[in-house]
Amino acid sequence: MSDITFEIILDHYRNPRNYGELGDATVKVRDSNPLCGDVVEVYLKIGGDGRVEKATFKGRGCAISQAAASMLIESIQNKHVDEIVKLGKQDIFDMLGMEVGPARIKCALLALKALKTAVYGFLGKKMDEEELS
Amino acid sequence: MGRVSLLNVDEIRGDFPIFSRQVGGRPLIYLDSAATSQRPRQVVEAVRRYYEEYNSNVHRGVYSISVEATEEYERARRKISRFINAKSEREVVFVRGTTEALNLVAYAWALRKLRKGDKILLTEMEHHSNIVPWQLIAQHTGAEINYIPFNRYDGKLELDKLDRYKDFKILSFTYASNVLGTINDAKRLVKYAHENNALAVIDAAQAVPHMRVDVQEIGCDFLAFSGHKMLGPTGIGVLYGRRELLEEMQPFMGGGEMIREVHLSHSTWNEVPWKFEAGTPNVAGAIGLGAAVDYLERIGMERIREHEESLTKHALDEFEKIKGMRIYGPLEAGERAGLIAFNVADIHAHDLATLLDEDGICVRAGHHCAMPIHTKLETPATTRASFYLYNTHEEIERLTESIKKAAKKFKIT
Numbered sequence: 001m002s003d004i005t006f007e008i009i010l011d012h013y014r015n016p017r018n019y020g021e022l023g024d025a026t027v028k029v030r031d032s033n034p035l036c037g038d039v040v041e042v043y044l045k046i047g048g049d050g051r052v053e054k055a056t057f058k059g060r061g062c063a064i065s066q067a068a069a070s071m072l073i074e075s076i077q078n079k080h081v082d083e084i085v086k087l088g089k090q091d092i093f094d095m096l097g098m099e100v101g102p103a104r105i106k107c108a109l110l111a112l113k114a115l116k117t118a119v120y121g122f123l124g125k126k127m128d129e130e131e132l133s
Numbered sequence: 134m135g136r137v138s139l140l141n142v143d144e145i146r147g148d149f150p151i152f153s154r155q156v157g158g159r160p161l162i163y164l165d166s167a168a169t170s171q172r173p174r175q176v177v178e179a180v181r182r183y184y185e186e187y188n189s190n191v192h193r194g195v196y197s198i199s200v201e202a203t204e205e206y207e208r209a210r211r212k213i214s215r216f217i218n219a220k221s222e223r224e225v226v227f228v229r230g231t232t233e234a235l236n237l238v239a240y241a242w243a244l245r246k247l248r249k250g251d252k253i254l255l256t257e258m259e260h261h262s263n264i265v266p267w268q269l270i271a272q273h274t275g276a277e278i279n280y281i282p283f284n285r286y287d288g289k290l291e292l293d294k295l296d297r298y299k300d301f302k303i304l305s306f307t308y309a310s311n312v313l314g315t316i317n318d319a320k321r322l323v324k325y326a327h328e329n330n331a332l333a334v335i336d337a338a339q340a341v342p343h344m345r346v347d348v349q350e351i352g353c354d355f356l357a358f359s360g361h362k363m364l365g366p367t368g369i370g371v372l373y374g375r376r377e378l379l380e381e382m383q384p385f386m387g388g389g390e391m392i393r394e395v396h397l398s399h400s401t402w403n404e405v406p407w408k409f410e411a412g413t414p415n416v417a418g419a420i421g422l423g424a425a426v427d428y429l430e431r432i433g434m435e436r437i438r439e440h441e442e443s444l445t446k447h448a449l450d451e452f453e454k455i456k457g458m459r460i461y462g463p464l465e466a467g468e469r470a471g472l473i474a475f476n477v478a479d480i481h482a483h484d485l486a487t488l489l490d491e492d493g494i495c496v497r498a499g500h501h502c503a504m505p506i507h508t509k510l511e512t513p514a515t516t517r518a519s520f521y522l523y524n525t526h527e528e529i530e531r532l533t534e535s536i537k538k539a540a541k542k543f544k545i546t
Contacts, residue, residue, distance in 0.1 A: 006542060010544070036481065036482075037499070037507075037513030061513070063484045
């Protein structure tokens with residue numbers, strides 16, 4: 001991992017964007033990763049057109065899980081739910097600026113898993129676990 | 134530097150082929166022996182010899198190599214019996230590990246003896262393997278569980294409050310905590326259990342590999358430990374049980390080997406300890422564990438303990454100088470096992486472990502199968518470095534440097 005990559009991760013870890021609960025959320029999902037004890041809760045306010053009007057998150061845990069959550073939530077503001085369901089692990093790697101190995105992959109993908117579970121909940125569908133593998 | 138090792142660590146390391154390998158171009162620094170130790174070639178060789186030279190099932194075989202395998206399997210039992218100073222090898226039951234040993238006591242003793250409202254006494258510093266089996270038994274029987282608290286500042290059990298706990302049937306406690314490092318006063322706890330006519334069970338997974346443990350001196354009823362934490366193979370462990378108790382207990386698992394006679398209507402049991410060893414046992418594992426005991430005895434448990442204490446003191450001294458460092462458990466090396474769980478400022482344990490791994494350093498991060506301890510310490514996870522006879526003072530220095538480097542990266546200044 002390069003120093004600049006780490007600097008950006010550290011910045012999101014210490015200063016998470018869109019952090020906090022969303023009172024009027026259409027849907028919220030909490031997920032945790034028993035390995036690190038990471039927790040991420042995602043709040044989405046979704047408009048009638050299927051666009052995310054506002055997304056926030058709350059959580060605690062390692063820098064990778066919390067930075068990935070901050071970056072991901074920042075990136076989906078005003079996105080359509082159809083775009084969100086297409087997000088995959090490579091998108092998270094691109095945001096983090098690095099590939100995450102098997103030991104820490106669950107940390108990196110925790111927020112994505114919570115987000116997609118929330119969107120699928122909104123759409124009334126069930127997520128296929130394969131999507132995150 | 135300038136620290137004199139009490140062991141010839143270079144010579145010891147020469148017996149462990151894994152230390153000649155590199156991780157990411159750096160020599161391997163293995164500081165996770167509390168999870169599982171490395172194994173010397175003497176142990177691997179003993180296992181190889183069994184498989185290649187006299188592999189056969191034990192007991193009842195009439196041919197020569199089966200007799201040989203049985204002799205070696207039972208010889209391992211005698212070695213272990215001497216190692217922990219049991220009265221007889223009949224008090225040594227081979228199991229898969231500490232977890233199975235504790236489950237054996239829970240199911241073969243507690244499940245049959247406990248009634249609704251009976252009390253099981255544990256401590257707040259137990260590994261999940263000394264909590265969950267008792268919770269399962271409590272669900273079955275309606276027994277209650279109480280926990281002796283530990284002080285969150287010094288990591289010691291609050292023994293001054295011990296006499297609050299009365300009328301319990303069994304006290305099960307850890308000899309040495311795998312997170313706090315605290316070495317408990319086993320003799321005192323056993324005495325307290327016996328004064329209350331309760332059984333005393335000890336989880337000695339972090340004790341037997343690292344210090345002289347004498348079951349007769351401690352006076353415990355049961356004591357459990359794992360082979361893989363003491364240079365032995367995985368999948369083999371020991372339940373020591375006082376003979377009278379083992380005799381009166383019913384079996385844990387049923388099957389071959391543990392029976393005397395089987396009829397369609399009923400069966401009768403083999404003698405102890407074989408009554409508790411249903412099915413083909415882990416013969417290779419037991420023989421390997423016997424070789425591990427030989428190895429440890431040749432070095433000497435007192436010297437191993439002194440070496441680990443010296444490494445722990447060194448690490449505690451260095452860690453204290455690191456900004457944001459929080460060490461859990463007693464601060465005196467003499468009062469703790471050779472392991473240190475810690476956190477540095479807001480660096481998550483897994484991030485720290487990942488950064489240390491980049492320097493070839495193996496440490497554990499997480500709750501170490503002891504979530505209640507971490508809940509009490511108000512931290513989801515800790516990083517743990519643990520030491521054994523093959524670790525060096527130079528490795529402690531490399532660890533310290535690597536932690537400092539990580540702290541700098543996280544801008545903790």
